[in-house]
Amino acid sequence: MPRFTLSSLILSLSLAFLPASMAGAQTFEEAAEAYQAGDYTTALAGLREIALGGNADAQLLLGTMLFNGEGVEADYVEGLRWFKSAADAGNPTAAFALASAYRTGAGTARNDAEARRYFERASSGGLVPAKFELANMLAAGQGGSANSERAVELFQEAADAGHPGALYSMGAIYAAGEIKPQDMSRAASYFRKAAEKGQADAAYNLGLMMVEGTGVEKHPAGALEFFQFAAAEGLAEAQTALAFLYANGTGVEKSDEKAATWFNEAALRGDTLAQTRLARMYFLGKGVEKDLMAAYTWLSIARAGGQDDPDLAALLEPEMTPELLAQAEEALKDWEAATRPQ
Secondary structure (H helix, E strand, O other), rough: OOOOOHHHHHHHHHOOOOOHHHHHHHHHHHHHEEEEEEEHHHHHOOHHHHOOOHHHHHHHHHHHHHHHHHOOOHHHHHHHHHHHHHHHOOHHHHHHHHHHHHOOOOOOOHHHHHHHHHHHHHHHHHHHHHHHHHHHHHHHOOOOOOOOOHHHHHHHHHHHOOOHHHHEEEEEHHHHHHOOOOOOHHHHHHHHHHHHOOOOOHHHHHHHHHHOOOOOOOHHHHHHHHHHHHHOOOOHHHHHHHHHHHHHHOOOOHHHHHHHHHHHHHHHHHHHHHHHHHHHHHHHOOOOOHHHHHHHHHHHHHHHOOOOHHHHHHHHHHHHHHHHHHHHHHHHHHHHHOOOOO
């Protein structure tokens, strides 16, 4: 069972939302401080008694420790039971934790309807992350009927509070022009704000807009920084975009070697366009040593993913010997084995 990765967020929110009357209760305060310090034995001492007494914050912390197996053997059922007790007592952070468990199927059967119900509670309690998650579910019609108008309202509220994902979502909404009138300038503004907070998709989209001069002044050299950030975060589309900058010398000094490096990174992550471009580079020996077998292998992988390059195929296929084809077949088997869902 995967570890419940929201524990640090849950605890920080719990401490932030402690009522004034609890802030002076040393027993819980000491338990929370011990938990943050990694001293789970001290944290657990007396915590169950406080939780049984009805303190929702103690219930939340105890549930987190039980769920994660921190200082005690992991017990997902018991951990979720304490989350529910705290949530039903009106603790918005516990409601968020319980909703997240239902949403992901962590420690329980996945249940979008219950996830949406508890995200609703957490959102009503003012939790910005809950507003973002609820907005996503409303937009997609998950756990209930779709409500795009309310989804946008929640995205906006979360964006106004500085939530990176919500800022990106508002940028995407204005760029699409379906729910809101299209406004590329406003989209770029939201993408920039989200990118500055570390949202990789926003950085990538802003980079594209800067290359094309859409919604912002055309500035390919400025796009480099945003593509580099998103590429370093592992976003395949950004890695491909960065490779094209280096391949074409757009806003940066032309470098076949760097282009090949980034095409390779994106290709390994399944970007089919990058796979065809990497195949071309292996065929031409640009940025990499000429390798017909590698070229054929990457072209075949791209084709399997729905991306073809007929011009390259027309040049490459006549040069493939039976030996090279056999080697490519083995490489394809290795790729399929490595990428097959477990």
